[in-house]
Amino acid sequence: MGFVTYTFLFVFLPITLALYYAVRPGARLVVLTIASFIFYAWWRLDFCGLFLASTLASYRLGQLIDQSQDIRLRKRWLTIALALNFGMLGYFKYANFFIANANELLGAMGIHQIAWTSVILPIGISFYTFHITSYLVDVYRRDAQASKSFVQYACYISMFPQLVAGPIVRYNTIAAQLVERSHTPEKFARGILLFMIGFCKKVLLADQLARLADFVFGASSHGFTDSWLGLYAYTMQLYFDFSGYSDMAIGLALMFGFEFLKNFDSPFKSRSITEFWRRWHMSLSQWLRNYLYIPLGGNRHGEARTYLNLSATMLLGGIWHGANWTFLIWGGYQGVLLIAERLNGKRPVGSFGIRFLEWPSTFLLVMVGWAIFRAPDFSSLSSLLGGLLGLGGTGSLHALIPIMKPLTVLTLVLTGVLAFWAPQSWDIAARITWPRAIVFSSLFLLAIIKMIFSSYTPFLYFQF
C-alpha cells in the first residue's frame, strides 16, 4: 500500500486518523503502532513477523545496553545488537548479490556453482535497520535513554509515514515527542498542505517523466541528445518523486503530532558537491555522518585518514541503496568528488574558479552521478555514458516522439523551473494562506483524478 493509492488515501488514512483522535491521548500511540503494522502487513504478512521480531529484539537489547554500567559490557551488547541488525540486512539485501557474483567467479574457474534460491528483500528493511541502529547507538552513547515503553519504541521504528522510505529519523530527535507532543489545528493543517504538495510532486510531475526516463535507460544504444534528455528527465523524476514522498511523510507525521526534520533543501541549487550532500536526502547524510563518518574518525586524524573515511562512508552509502556494482561505483564517484573538492580548497571542481560556473558544473556532476545510479548494469551504463559524451552519435529525438507528449515537454520545463527557482514546499507549508490553500487543494484534486486513471508507479526509493 503506497501513499499514492486509493486504499491508502480513502480507506487506511481516514480510518487511522479518525481512530487516533477518537481514543484517549494515552492510547494514541497504540493506535498508530497497530496501524503501522497493518500498513506493513499489507505488503506481506510473513515479513511482518520478521519486522516484529526485529523490533522486539532490538528493544530488549536497547534495555540491556542502557542498564549495563560497565562500558565493556555495554559495548558487547551493542556489538551483538548491531551484528544481528546488520546481519539481517546483509542476508536479505546482499546475499543474492554475493552468491550471483561468487557463482560467476566459480563458473569462470570451472568450479561447481552454489545452489541458491533468491531471497526476497523485505520492504523498508534498509530504513528500519538504520532506525534501529540510531536507537541502539544513541542509547549506547547516552545521547538518549532507552525507551521505557515498548509501544513508544515500536511506534518509533514502525511509524508508517517513515517506515518504507524514510526520512531516517534520529531517535534522540524524536524521543521526547513519543512521550508528549502537541496536536493543534495549525499543525494538522500544515501536515495536510505538505502532504498535498508532496502528492502533487509525485503524481503530476515525477510520474509524468517516468516513461521518458524508462525509455532512455531501457534502450540498447544511446545518442547524445536522447541521453541528456533522458538523464535530465530521470534527475527531475528522482528529485520530485523522493522529495514528494518525503513531503508526504513529514506531512503525515505532522497530522499525528510529530515534527520530523526537513529531508530536502533545494539540492539542485547547490554550488558544490559538499553543499549538495548537505541538501539532498539530509536525513541519510546526517545518519552517515553521525553513525559512520564520525565513528570512523571523521577529519580528526589528518588529511589522508579523512579522505579514507570519506571514501568509506560514501561507498557504504552507495551500496546501502542496493546490491549492485553500479551503486558501489556511484558511492565511489561521490566520494571522489568530495575528496577533489577538499583538495581544491573546498571549492567545487569543474568550475575553474569561476563563480558563475559553480552551479551548472555541480548540477552536471550530480546528473552524471544519477546516470551511474540508475543504470541497471555495466553495459547499459557504458552505453549511456558513451551517449552523454557523444560517442553514440548526435542522436535523434525522432524515436522519442511517441512518448514526448506536449505534457511531458511542459513537465520537463516546469520541473526545471521549480527545482532551480521555486520556494521549497517546507517554506510554503510553514504559513498557510488562502491562495496557497486554494491552489494546492485544486492541484491535489487534479492529482487524485490522475492517480485513479493512471497505471501504478511506485516510489523510486521503495526499492532501496
Place this chain on the structure above:
Amino acid sequence: MNPTPQASFWRPSNALILFWILLLGGTVAADFFNPHPPKLEVFMGRGSRNLWNGKVTQRLDDYFPKRSLVFTATRPMLASSIYRLTGEIQSSVGLGYDGWLFHQWELEDHGREEEQSLAEEIQTLASLRDLLASRHMELLVVVVPSKVRIYPEFMYPGGRLPAYIGPKYHQFQQRLVAAGIPSLDLEGAFLASRNSPVNERLYHSGDHHWTDLGCLQASTLIATLIRQQHPAWCNQKPGLARLLPPKRAGGASCLYDMLGFGENELKDEFVHDCMRHEVSCLKQVGDPERLSSPIILTGDSFAATGKQMALCLEFALQSTVRDESVMGGETHVGLERVLKAGVLNSNEPRLVICVFWEATTIGHNLRELRDVIRPYQKVSGK
C-alpha cells in the same frame, strides 16, 4: 478590534482541515453507508483500441475496493447484451443462425488496405522477435482464429466462407513462418474439435470470445511447445489449482466430464483456490513490479480473459504460470508494461507469448505495437 468568532473560524488552516475531512471522510462514508449494493459499472469502449478501459481495470482493486465489478464493454459485446435483452440488433454485431452473434470485424472485407498492412505487420513482429532475442527472450505469436472461421455454418449458408475471409488467416501464418517468427496455428486443432463429444463449443454463441474449452485447447497446444523447448519450466510443484481444470459457470460440468472428472469428485477447495487465483490474477494484471515468471502472457482483452488463459496454461503445463506474468488489456499495452518493467535488462531466458485475435490483427497494421517497441530498438538515430 477583535475578530468575530465566525471570522476567526474561517482561517485558511481550518478551511484546509474541513476540505480534508470532507474529501477523505466523505469518500469513506459514501462507500460504507451506500444503501445500494455494489454496482455493476459499465465503461463504454471504443472497440479494442480503447486504452481508457485498460487503465481503469488494471488497478481495479486498488482504486475501487468497494466495487464488485467494473465491466469494460467494447461496442460489440455491449451490442450482444442488448440483443439478448431487447432483441435489437446494433451495427457492430452480425446476427447469424440460431441466435449466434458475430463481431462485425470478423465479417468485414478490408480489401487492399488490409493486404498493404500485412507486410508491415510481419515486419513489426520480426522486430519484436529480434528485440527480445537480443536479450535471450523468445517470442511466440498465437493468432486465435475468428469464430466465423471455426463455425461458419452459423453465419453463412452451407458454411462456405466468403473469399475475402477464407485465405487471410493462412496467408498470415505462412508469412509468419517465412519470416522465421515462431507461431502456433490453432485452426487445425480447433476445426478438429469444434464439436466436442460433450457438446461444448470452443466459442460462446453470444459473443466472439472463446469458451474455457477453446482456451484450454489453445493452452494445451502452447504447453506442448513449451514442454518440448523448456522442459524445466513444466511440472514444478503444481498446487491444487494447477492439478484440476479451471471452473467457470457455463459448461464447467461438461468440461470436467470430458476430462474425466465427475462433478462430485471436485473438492470445494479447488473452487476456492481457483477463485482466489482469479482474483489475485486480476489484481496483478499489469503490475510490472512483480514480474518474475519465465512465461509472460500478453494478449488482446487480457485484462478480462488473461486469468482464464493463465489457469488453462497452468493446468496444461502442470506448473505455475505466475499471476504476475499476465499482462493485459491489449497486446501492445501488455508488452509496454513488460518493457517498462525493465524485463529486457534482466537478460533472463523468458518466453513472451503474444495472443492476437485474427479479426483485430490481420490487416490492422499493429501500429501501436510498433510504436511501443520502437524506442527500445534504438533510441538514438544510429
